Amino acid sequence: MKHPSRRVFLLGLATPAALGGWRITGSQAQPLVARPELGAVYAAVEDLYPVPAVDLSRIGAAFLRANVPYETAEMPGTIVVDPAGHYLYLVGEGGMATRYGVGVGRAGFSWSGMATIGDKQVWPDWYPPKEMFARQPELLEQMSELRSGIGMRGGPGNPLGARALYLWKDNRDTLFRIHGTFEPWTIGKSVSSGCIRMINQDAMHLYGRIDVGTKVVVLSPSKRPRRNNSAARRSS
Numbered sequence: 001m002k003h004p005s006r007r008v009f010l011l012g013l014a015t016p017a018a019l020g021g022w023r024i025t026g027s028q029a030q031p032l033v034a035r036p037e038l039g040a041v042y043a044a045v046e047d048l049y050p051v052p053a054v055d056l057s058r059i060g061a062a063f064l065r066a067n068v069p070y071e072t073a074e075m076p077g078t079i080v081v082d083p084a085g086h087y088l089y090l091v092g093e094g095g096m097a098t099r100y101g102v103g104v105g106r107a108g109f110s111w112s113g114m115a116t117i118g119d120k121q122v123w124p125d126w127y128p129p130k131e132m133f134a135r136q137p138e139l140l141e142q143m144s145e146l147r148s149g150i151g152m153r154g155g156p157g158n159p160l161g162a163r164a165l166y167l168w169k170d171n172r173d174t175l176f177r178i179h180g181t182f183e184p185w186t187i188g189k190s191v192s193s194g195c196i197r198m199i200n201q202d203a204m205h206l207y208g209r210i211d212v213g214t215k216v217v218v219l220s221p222s223k224r225p226r227r228n229n230s231a232a233r234r235s236s
Contacts, residue, residue, distance in 0.1 A: 063086060
């Protein structure tokens with residue numbers, strides 16, 4: 001299947017009409033309290049491949065998983081990404097959300113709009129777009145011929161990490177992903193080629209709580225949620 005270019009996807013999503021007139025407000029960074037449970041939240045995981053424990057000293061405490069107050073017009077179960085704040089929210093019931101820290105696209109690779117989860121994969125294979133090979137030809141040395149083309153098999157060395165959620169629009173793969181990473185120190189930074197990266201343990205947590213068809217809203221910087229002074233609650 002021929003995939004649409006990222007430029008086409010961005011043009012299709014960036015217009016007010018494409019956003020469907022949504023509005024969103026709510027909490028962003030929360031004052032932190034002592035959270036001894038985080039050691040267990042980010043402990044090593046035995047999975048198809050081992051997921052190492054996270055060195056929390058290398059990640060800003062504000063970007064660790066938390067349940068927070070979050071006011072939004074979006075329905076529970078919606079994923080809302082705030083690239084400017086480096087947060088992803090899974091909207092819950094009663095004005096609450098699960099908030100995860102994320103890494104997002106660096107300058108020239110950011111995007112905003114609406115999509116849906118068209119697929120979800122455990123230890124996904126990675127198929128870099130041709131544009132990435134053009135920018136980084138050395139990547140070809142790490143690739144092999146897979147069932148869907150030139151790519152890298154899923155596993156500990158794969159940039160997509162332990163889980164991936166595939167963003168689709170109009171029944172077509174946008175080539176953007178929400179995925180895990182083995183570089184958790186990049187969370188809270190703008191470093192990717194447009195994908196939304198999460199700590200592997202967080203990507204696994206989110207993966208188990210959403211289904212194919214889930215709505216995803218990626219905010220533009222002008223639509224950032226308001227700050228809220230309520231304290232972050234215990235993560236789940």
